[in-house]
Amino acid sequence: MGMTIAEKILARASGRERVAAGDLVTVKVDTVVLFDNNFMPSIWQEVLKLEHPERVVVIMDHRVPAPTIQSAGAHRTARRFVEKFGIARFHDVGATQGICHQVVADQGYALPGTVLVCSDSHTCSAGAFNCIARGVGGPDVMYAATKGETWFRVGATVRYELTGALRNGVTAKDVFLHIAGSYGEHATQNIEFGGPALAGLSISARKTLATMGAELSCEFATFEADTALADYLRTCGKSEIAAVHPDADADYFGVRTIDLDTLEPLVALPDSVLENSRPISEVAGTRIDQAFIGSCANGTLDDLELAARVLSGRKVSSKTRLIVTPASQQVYLHALRSGVIAKLAEAGAVITNPTCGACGGGHMGVLGPDEVCITASTRNFKGRMGDPSARIYMASPATVAASAVTGVITHPGKFLN
Amino acid sequence: MKFTARVWKFPDNINTDLILPNRAFYLTPEEQVKFVFSANRPGWVDLVQPGDILIGGRNFGMGSSRPAARSLRNLKLGCLVAESINGLFFRNSVNFGFPALECRGIEAAFEEGEVAEVSFDDYTVRNQRSGAVLTAEPLPETLKRLMQAGGLFPLLEAEGYLAAKAV
8 A cells, every 4th residue: 555645754754664544653853933922931941952953943923023021022032042043044023024834935944745843733834835744832842843853643644636726706715614614624634635726726725725724633734746836946946856746556544526616605604614614695794893814824925916806996894894914024025016915905904014913813903892703814713813702704815805895794706707 | 540530521623712712822821721711611710620520522622732731731630531632732731741531432421520530541431420431542652651741841851951941
């Protein structure tokens, strides 16, 4: 029996001929990403020794610029750590700031066949780059940072074979909502994305899907490599890549084919994204107080461009507010230069600096009691974005932008003709 | 390692935002425990007694990597037994020294308030009232030792990688 992409990478990283579901493996970690939360006083312990400082990347993202004295203190601790160990890859508040998973994408830090860890659950985002990447939590990320290794339980792999092409107004987020709605959680499993539709999915779209793997509770969400990926990584200055392909006789837990042509825009009802997706028609007309587009899942250039297409020549309803948070300073700059930011701002959107912001309810758009929000971000959990009585619907940036225009949950179709 | 105590039941897909909401982010770990399940079960932290056992459904602890397992440990709960445990939450359980086991059929085997006997030696869970005994998934020895020793931070301190926590 052959191996899946995740199994091949795990085998190589653990120095084994092969691995199979059920194995517990110790692997060498190629890249360790630390971010501001890791330096908060409630968790931080001063590091005395780092085996491989060259493998460590530090990115300020969850709370930037510092909204509180505690955050400012954490940022200060991070800067001292970076200086102490001579960390070259440091993304402080400034020119290359951004949500860590977007910065990893912008800089080409995640390469095919490698292992990347970070404490944050959405680290699986880097699976778009044909690597295995996983959020491991605060203690394990410090173990990986100091010692250069970590452990994984090898899970069975579910392969999603994508065919066809997305119709106008249907996005990678809707593909996720379809998977989460139809199949629910994928705990202990790896997800592998491939198939002929891949060629039509941008790197941003792949990143959205890989990021949302965290919401399916999978171990790893990994994409097949193709020429589009190689081309993208070349623009990041990475020309030598070693793509990992699954064996023809790889042992999958299941192979599920999704014809993208058949998908429609979906909305997840509040409190959970698992088995909770509905056609927009079921909730159309629900009044919203806030619309949000951002996060490591939906703050990409694709997402901002799509929102601008919906909003171009239109206005955000006076009954609601639209907050747009580019995922990184690089995304922000591209969107500025192409006129996307102007279109959003002219429509009445508030553009924030790149940060995790409203997605986690930390700052930049916290919800009040009983408010209703439609969000293109990562989670719609109760209390996630602010007061526990707030209700959070999740959808694509197109659906969120259309809903911002009308002030009620709205199908984006007629705004994109 | 054995626990005998009253059980509290929670449904499938309990997420870590419910255990450690963002509202508690800037508080000390000791203060954060007051917010455990405050959105979905207000007042619960005042009812729970040290040593009590949590019974969960499928995919317990899904979502964010935040140190939610530390809050359950600091709440002085005995342990968690769930139908299945989210992979990231499980790592944090091991690494913060909060005992946790996966056990198929656990939800159906207990009513809230009944007393469970949980053994991490032979991986059995017994309902004292009904007498039913379930077998849990054994933990890999290395992870069990780490969990029992209080998790990763004490280990990294002992090996000279991290300074002791400033008090």
